[in-house]
Amino acid sequence: MNDIWVVDDDSSMLWVVEKALERAGHRVRTFDSAEVAVEALGTDVPALVVSDLRMGEMHGFELLDAVHGRCAGLPVVIMTAFGDLDSAVKAYRHGAYEYLTKPFDMEELLEVVSRGLSQAASPEDDAGTSPSRAGLMMGDSPAMQAVFRFIGRIADSGMSVLVRGESGTGKELVARAIHDNSGRSRQPLVAINTPAIQSELLESELFGHEKGAFTGAHDRHIGRFEQAHQGTLFLDEIGDMPTVLQTRLLRVLSEGSFYRVGGTREISVDVRIIAATNQDLDRLVREGRFRNDLFHRLNVLSLKMPPLRERPEDIDGLVRHFLGRMDSDCHATRKRFEDEVIAVFRSYAWPGNVRELENLVYQLCLLSVGDTVRISDLPGYMIESSDSPGSGQWKQGLRRELSKRLRDGEVDVALDLSGEIDQLLAEEAMRITGGHKQQAARLLGWGRNTLARKLR
Numbered sequence: 001m002n003d004i005w006v007v008d009d010d011s012s013m014l015w016v017v018e019k020a021l022e023r024a025g026h027r028v029r030t031f032d033s034a035e036v037a038v039e040a041l042g043t044d045v046p047a048l049v050v051s052d053l054r055m056g057e058m059h060g061f062e063l064l065d066a067v068h069g070r071c072a073g074l075p076v077v078i079m080t081a082f083g084d085l086d087s088a089v090k091a092y093r094h095g096a097y098e099y100l101t102k103p104f105d106m107e108e109l110l111e112v113v114s115r116g117l118s119q120a121a122s123p124e125d126d127a128g129t130s131p132s133r134a135g136l137m138m139g140d141s142p143a144m145q146a147v148f149r150f151i152g153r154i155a156d157s158g159m160s161v162l163v164r165g166e167s168g169t170g171k172e173l174v175a176r177a178i179h180d181n182s183g184r185s186r187q188p189l190v191a192i193n194t195p196a197i198q199s200e201l202l203e204s205e206l207f208g209h210e211k212g213a214f215t216g217a218h219d220r221h222i223g224r225f226e227q228a229h230q231g232t233l234f235l236d237e238i239g240d241m242p243t244v245l246q247t248r249l250l251r252v253l254s255e256g257s258f259y260r261v262g263g264t265r266e267i268s269v270d271v272r273i274i275a276a277t278n279q280d281l282d283r284l285v286r287e288g289r290f291r292n293d294l295f296h297r298l299n300v301l302s303l304k305m306p307p308l309r310e311r312p313e314d315i316d317g318l319v320r321h322f323l324g325r326m327d328s329d330c331h332a333t334r335k336r337f338e339d340e341v342i343a344v345f346r347s348y349a350w351p352g353n354v355r356e357l358e359n360l361v362y363q364l365c366l367l368s369v370g371d372t373v374r375i376s377d378l379p380g381y382m383i384e385s386s387d388s389p390g391s392g393q394w395k396q397g398l399r400r401e402l403s404k405r406l407r408d409g410e411v412d413v414a415l416d417l418s419g420e421i422d423q424l425l426a427e428e429a430m431r432i433t434g435g436h437k438q439q440a441a442r443l444l445g446w447g448r449n450t451l452a453r454k455l456r
Contacts, residue, residue, distance in 0.1 A: 004113065005040075007031045007063060008052040008079070013102075017050060017079075020106040021113065034058035038066045045071050048097075048116050050109070053080035053087060064094040075116035077109070085137045085148045089181045092152035099152065101145045137173050138321060141311035147174070147303065154301050155181035160253070162238075162298045163276040165305030168353030171276035172236060174303065179232040184272060187231030190224050195240040203245055204261050207252075213262025223260065225252065225269050232272045238298065239279035239290060250294045273298065308353045312346040312399075318354065319345070322361040335365050337373045344375065348382055426454040 004026045008014045014030050021028045031037040034051065035058050049067060053060035060078050067074055075097035080087060083101030091099045098112045138144070154161065155178050163171045172191065179189040197205050204213075208223030224233060235241075241249070252258045257268045275298045284290035308315070319342065323334055350356055360379075368377040375383070398417075405413045429440035429451075441451040 003027050003029065003044075003046045004048050004050060005029050005031060005037060005046040006050045007034055007037045007055070007060075009033060009055040010052065013052070013079075016106070017109065020110065021050075024110050024113075026113070034060070034063040034066075037063060041067065041070050045074070047075075048113060049074065049076045050113070051076060051078060053078050053091070054082065061090060061094050064091070064096060068095045077112055077116060079104070083140055083145050083148065085151065085177060088145075088148035089152040089155065089177075092149075093156075093181075099149055101140070101142075137170060137177055138317055139311060139314035140317065141306075141314045143306035143311045144314060147305065150303050151177050151181065154178070156183055157301070158182070158184075158272055160273045160275070160298050160300045162281075162300075162302045163274065163305060164281075164302065165276075165278060166307050166351075166353055167278050168355035169305035169307055170354055171278075171305055172234065174305065175232070175234040175274040175276065178274060179234075179272075182232070182272070184231050188228055189232045189234060190228035191234040191236060192224050193236045195237050199242045199245075202242070203248065206245070207248070207258050207260055208263075209261035210263045213260070217262070220260075225258065225271055226267065228271045229269045230271075232274060235273065235275040237277055237279075238275040239277040239281055239284055243289070243291070246291045246294050250291060250297060253294075253297045308350040308357060309348075315345050315357065316342060318357055319361055322358050323365070326362060326365055335368065335371055335373050337364075338375065340375050341373055341378065344378060344382060422454045426451055430455070 004021055006014060006017050006021070006028060007030075008017070009032055011032065014032065018028045018030050029040075029046070031040070033056050035056075037049070037051075038058070049063075051060045051063050060080070064076050064078070067076055076095065077098045077100065078091045078096045079100050079102055080091075081102040088099050097116045100109060100112065137147070139147075151174065161175075161178060163174050165171050175191070176189060179185060192205060194202065204217075204221060204223065206223050206225060208226055209217050209221050211217060211220050248258070252269075253273065256270065257266050259266060281290055281295055281299075285292050285295050319337060326334075345357070352359075364373045364377055368374070402413065402417065405417075410416075425444055426440070429444050430437070433439040433443065437451055438448055441448045444451065446454070
């Protein structure tokens, strides 16, 4: 039996966590403040600590420091209702074993506790860090919380990172966040957009050139690798890099040195690589259009950025964020967005992702009449898309209904909803087929007896 300490100033949360851990066979001791828990460390040491982040006078970060000051390697799991990037990064930097955002599934907590008990946490050094630019990345959705945890865990590793995702999902923001929260944060983050530079000039941009190396090379040019020495180089849209340059890039990553174009002196650099792409690199490798060995050099750590359509719960917060930014950037009167407008936003597919949302918010604020943005102000393509069968609006409606029932504390929600959905399927199929049961059953993929039972 393992001794687990739970620290939280919310008595109801303290009770729920305590009971869940006890049912799992753990011996639990609870504390309603971090100060009392730290004092108890003088006479006792637990196997693992589960702590809230924001409490009374002493917060979770201070508790983390105090715990590891007395018991280095003791696993501490942080719980918080405020799941932003800055908190996630700080939690891992202060030595947290894991970081969970409320509300979380108790099974998830038990799984984390089980892992924490089986291996010691590894506290990280907090020296030389710089504040993360948390305001540029936001989201309470599970998908974005996973991104925040990824950044917090790997920022200081120094390993190459491959960020995948559609255009507009924030891949460059991820690169900035990783750099800002790494030991290289005081050195430059240098970015280069691969397809934005002509292929014949890209080699010079990356590696530099000597005076007279080619026609028009009137002076020595320092390339992006040298500019990023001891810092981070962000290679955006790496999938578009010409094959011949892939070979040169591989050599630099392997050996840490290169020659400027037209140069004879070998130049050594210390650079962390973060690459990004919106392409399917695995397919490009199979087709021979991207080097397999370079792919594995870049893909040491991999992150997939979620598209906005997969995290609609973040849209409200993003809209508020862009409205606040617009107040300061454009000095425009803040406008209110009707709930119906936000509902359309949540059901729209957003092919341009967060960038498209940001641009649309600015456009609507500047061009709409009055102090409220209404459905009639939205572009026609968005209304048509939200009404189309493939728009996913039905999923958002189902999500809202599910969320309401769960918040209201209803039980057997899955059973009730699945029964209602089955009934709707049966009724609609019968309506479409004019009451022909055999044809309706075939359309639904059910047997005729199953359809009859659903109709009853």
